Amino acid sequence: MKEVIRLENIRRHFIVGEEVVKALRGVSFTIEEGEFVTIMGTSGSGKSTLLNTLGCLDTPTSGEYYLDGVSVRTMDRNQRATLRNRKIGFIFQNYNLLAKTTAIENVELPLLYNPRYNARQRREMAVSALQSVGLGDRLQHRSNQMSGGQMQRVAIARALVNNPAVILADEATGNLDSRTSFEILVLFQRLHAEGRTIIFVTHNPDIARYSSRNITLRDGRITADTRNGQILDAQEALAALPAQND
Amino acid sequence: MNFVNLFRIALKALGNNKTRGFLTMLGIIIGVAAVITMLAIGQGSKKSIQSEISEMGSNMIMVMPGGDRRGGVRSSGSDMESLKLKDYEDIRDNASYISYISPLVQSSGQAIYGAANTPTSIYGVNSDYLEIRRYKVSDGDFFSDQDIRTAAKVCVVGKTVLDELFPDDPNPVGKVFRFGSIPFRIIGILESKGYNSMGMDQDDLIIAPYTTIQKRVLAITHIQQIVCSALSEEYTDQAIAEIRQVLTANHKIKEGDEEDFNIRAQEEMSTMMTSVTDLLTILLAAVAGISLLVGGIGIMNIMFVSVTERTREIGLRMSIGAKGRDILAQFLIESILISVTGGLIGVVFGIAAAYLVQLLADYPIAIQAWTVILAFAVCTVTGVFFGWYPARKASNLDPIEALRYE
Secondary structure (H helix, E strand, O other): OOEEEEEEEEEEEEEEOOEEEEEEEEEEEEEEOOOEEEEEOOOOOOHHHHHHHHOOOOOOOEEEEEEOOEEOOOOOHHHHHHHHHHHEEEEOOOOOOOOOOEHHHHHHHHHHOOOOOOHHHHHHHHHHHHHHOOOOOOOOOEHHHOOHHHHHHHHHHHHHOOOOOEEEEEOOOOOOOHHHHHHHHHHHHHHHHOOOOEEEEEOOHHHHOOOOEEEEEEOOEEEEEEEOOOOOOHHHHHHHOOOOOO | OOHHHHHHHHHHHHHHOHHHHHHHHHHHHHHHHHHHHHHHHHHHHHHHHHHHHHHHHOOEEEEEEOOEEEOOEEEOHHHOOOOOHHHHHHHHHHOOOEEEEEEEEEEEEEEEEOOEEEEEEEEEEOOHHHHHHOOOEEEEOOOOHHHHHOOOOEEEEOHHHHHHHOOOOOOOOOOEEEEOOEEEEEEEEEOOOOEOOOOOEOOOOEEEEHHHHHHHHHOOOOOOEEEEEEOOHHHHHHHHHHHHHHHHHHOOOOOOOOOOEEEEEHHHHHHHHHHHHHHHHHHHHHHHHHHHHHHHHHHHHHHHHHHHHOHHHHHHHHHOOOOHHHHHHHHHHHHHHHHHHHHHHHHHHHHHHHHHHHHHHOOOOOOOHHHHHHHHHHHHHHHHHHHHHHHHHHHOOOHHHHHHOO
16 A cells, blocks of 8 residues: 555644743654544644644644655745645635635635646536535535535535545534534545545544544644544434434 | 736635725725826926917027126116117128027007007017017008118007007007107007916017117117027027127127126026926826825725735635745735726726816816826836735735634
């Protein structure tokens, strides 16, 4: 299996006033292609810092980070921006769609920053990404005309459109009701089945049961790294939910 | 990220906030329109003064006696009797850059006809004077060389004098009136020229042969002035040099001595007058420019609000691969778009307002291409200048902070 992410003794220290806050105190792990990893931890455990590091938004104080074989630590702002554009798909808790903008324009956004694609190619890729998340019939809907679940699907399509090496989801179901959450989880499991590498940061232990591996963080260190032998099927959980009859 | 995409993004952002975009533009629209209208008015007055001066004869040259100092007492030029008829004749015969030349003697006094009388001036000249000052005889004739030789008591009269002396007579040619105690017969009437730009009535005069004024009115043998026209405005300097040459020789002025005459060209006058209107133009443009500046600050203000409001969007764009310069360009294009669109509308409004001024206030205007280009260039620069700082701020945002911004 190909190695997508390799962290070697990552430390990240912040200086707040006179104090040094050690958010990450030596984190090491590797993630291979096709894994669905949940990163769990309470607030203050360092999982946001780890996510920012994995997403190339932040650089570690020390330690090495290889994304798809490329060392990120020595890259400057612009190089990291390009790397994010080509290798990473972000999914946020609050969707972060552009206001008053159609689904297709939102999904096209990452491709706008890649000179390789022309307008026609961008549109084709955006349409196929939207179709793959089940929104093929809502291409021209604006972000303010959609439900939370639909908006998150658009956001997922946006994360998929550049065919990234890794998808980073930050509490992607945090703003959704449980039914919609399971629908989104079904989508994530399908992407996993298609061979996508997914990292899902959450504080909800239930999500971990649907992923293939679970890393737990506490006080900036990894306290557990377990493979899930029995992955639950989100489709079944969705079916088992009581029918909405109101 | 290519330019077309950035352009589209900026247009879309403006489209999402139409009212705000328009209000921001309003500052620029008013500023540009004000600059164009004000410059049109300033340039218009300049042009009208220039044309009035050239009506008076822009190639006119006047020679007057200069002040002199004898025994330490400086006397005024007009008291001097240093200009002689011979000077006039020598210039007339020798100068090649001069087309018309006339001696001039002048007296002020009361013109009297029956019970009517009016204070006015009488000018003694020859027939070239009409050409030099661009006067025309509308009724009757001008006096002849014969009249000059015989010092005939004939004259040509301006409209203002006629209106005072002959209020009810439509054709006073042939009538005899008195100037002081001397009777003059009217042989012609001058076409009216109205007031000049300095407010002087150009029709309040009587023109007679210079010999008549010399002998019968003033009883002098010298002349007070020589007026002449250069071949055209460009030859004024050569004509002045020729006059100077003749006069220094005639008056036996040694090298280094003070001249006893003054030569003044109408050209200087026109430069002086236009410098006044130039100042006016600059003042008007400065006031208008300030309003453009205020408009620019309005853009900066709104762009700051826009950057703050869209912090999350900026964070998102950065997280999916926008570089700092992409964000910079996006906001810069947005502010340029506001200012250039505002500028275009302002140009239209400015030109319309200028014509409205012309139509309603009957004020001369002149819209010149350079003022329009200048106003437009200034507002593009305004867009870049005042858009830069907010755009810079946006491009320097930390994507992590920006994404978390509430």
